[in-house]
Amino acid sequence: MTASPRTARPPDGGDAPGSAVRAVDLRKTYPASGPRPEVPAVQGIDLDVPRGEFFGLLGPNGAGKSTTIGMLTTLVVPTGGSASVCGLDVVKDPVEIKRRIGVVSQNNTLDSDLTAAENLEFRGRFFGLSAKDARRRADELIELFGLAEHRKGNPFEMSGGQAKRVMICRALMHGPEVLFLDEPTAGLDPQTRANLWDVLRGLQQGGQTIVLTTHYMEEAEALCERVAVVDHGKVLASGTVDELKAGAGADTVITVAYDADAPPGVHALADRDTITKVEITGGQVRVFAADPEGVLGELVASGAKAGVGVTDASQLRPSLETVFLTLTGREYRE
Numbered sequence: 001m002t003a004s005p006r007t008a009r010p011p012d013g014g015d016a017p018g019s020a021v022r023a024v025d026l027r028k029t030y031p032a033s034g035p036r037p038e039v040p041a042v043q044g045i046d047l048d049v050p051r052g053e054f055f056g057l058l059g060p061n062g063a064g065k066s067t068t069i070g071m072l073t074t075l076v077v078p079t080g081g082s083a084s085v086c087g088l089d090v091v092k093d094p095v096e097i098k099r100r101i102g103v104v105s106q107n108n109t110l111d112s113d114l115t116a117a118e119n120l121e122f123r124g125r126f127f128g129l130s131a132k133d134a135r136r137r138a139d140e141l142i143e144l145f146g147l148a149e150h151r152k153g154n155p156f157e158m159s160g161g162q163a164k165r166v167m168i169c170r171a172l173m174h175g176p177e178v179l180f181l182d183e184p185t186a187g188l189d190p191q192t193r194a195n196l197w198d199v200l201r202g203l204q205q206g207g208q209t210i211v212l213t214t215h216y217m218e219e220a221e222a223l224c225e226r227v228a229v230v231d232h233g234k235v236l237a238s239g240t241v242d243e244l245k246a247g248a249g250a251d252t253v254i255t256v257a258y259d260a261d262a263p264p265g266v267h268a269l270a271d272r273d274t275i276t277k278v279e280i281t282g283g284q285v286r287v288f289a290a291d292p293e294g295v296l297g298e299l300v301a302s303g304a305k306a307g308v309g310v311t312d313a314s315q316l317r318p319s320l321e322t323v324f325l326t327l328t329g330r331e332y333r334e
């Protein structure tokens with residue numbers, strides 16, 4: 001399916017120059033509450049998303065992605081730095097920004113008293129469309145998103161994927177300049193996720209600027225033109241997926257777990273030109289290699305020579321996962 005709602009471009013209808021989203025040293029510290037200390041959820045994030053781009057904030061749970069999206073969509077008040085959306089300041093112009101953006105949150109926030117179509121029409125009316133225009137726009141989106149069979153359905157009796165499509169339609173009712181999606185495919189099965197990816201790709205091909213958060217590496221790789229990798233409230237690296245892979249995560253990462261301390265032979269690997277680094281933690285050895293040929297075999301052979309068995313082994317080719325490993329020294333956990 002190719003979704004390209006007509007009104008999803010900037011209001012001037014063209015390739016408006018400039019940023020759709022900008023953040024400079026953006027910060028949010030949630031205050032202490034009772035025994036809970038304050039939480040520095042976002043600790044100085046810089047972003048610059050041009051119009052028309054598909055941009056992703058990628059990071060594990062708790063990295064600060066939702067808080068960042070919350071500030072950009074004016075729901076969370078920053079405690080430091082600044083941010084603008086469509087050239088408008090998120091603190092000074094929240095009402096005007098809300099007119100210019102669409103937001104799809106993680107949870108189903110559709111109105112259970114209304115059908116799918118009524119949810120859309122209600123949103124259209126809220127944004128000032130006449131009843132006739134709201135119905136026409138809702139029909140158009142329902143058709144585009146393959147929801148015709150569900151137009152009279154209750155949004156809480158639909159599958160997760162169908163409800164998410166209705167939420168995306170609702171967010172598009174007023175032709176927003178920027179569409180924000182917070183973890184749009186979290187909890188969906190792989191087939192439904194792939195279908196939603198097609199929907200989102202179609203939207204972007206129609207000119208829609210999209211900012212999404214995800215903790216799925218493969219989602220960011222599949223959809224985003226540029227990605228910011230976030231962890232502990234900070235951007236660790238940003239760029240196109242290829243740039244990121246060619247930079248921090250250019251190596252293949254070979255990890256071997258032994259059933260005892262790493263055998264002495266593995267230290268020698270670090271001297272080789274094609275090996276960037278070797279990390280040894282107890283019985284685990286992780287080798288970052290520009291050329292991985294033969295490395296895994298050598299790690300197994302070193303173990304056998306020292307009478308140490310291998311309990312686990314993996315080899316990751318350069319990907320966002322190796323980028324994350326290289327940047328943080330930690331494996332990426334969803």
Ligand SMILES: Nc1ncnc2c1ncn2[C@@H]1O[C@H](COP(=O)(O)OP(=O)(O)OP(=O)(O)O)[C@@H](O)[C@H]1O
Nearest residue numbers: 030039041059060061062063064065066067068215
């Ligand atoms: N309202 C709040 N009050 C206090 N702490 C919060 C609040 N909202 C989030 N946090 C904390 O801020 C940190 C960042 O959370 P945030 O939800 O922004 O991360 P995330 O990357 O979106 O993770 P997830 O995908 O799990 O939502 C976490 O430690 C979280 O517990």
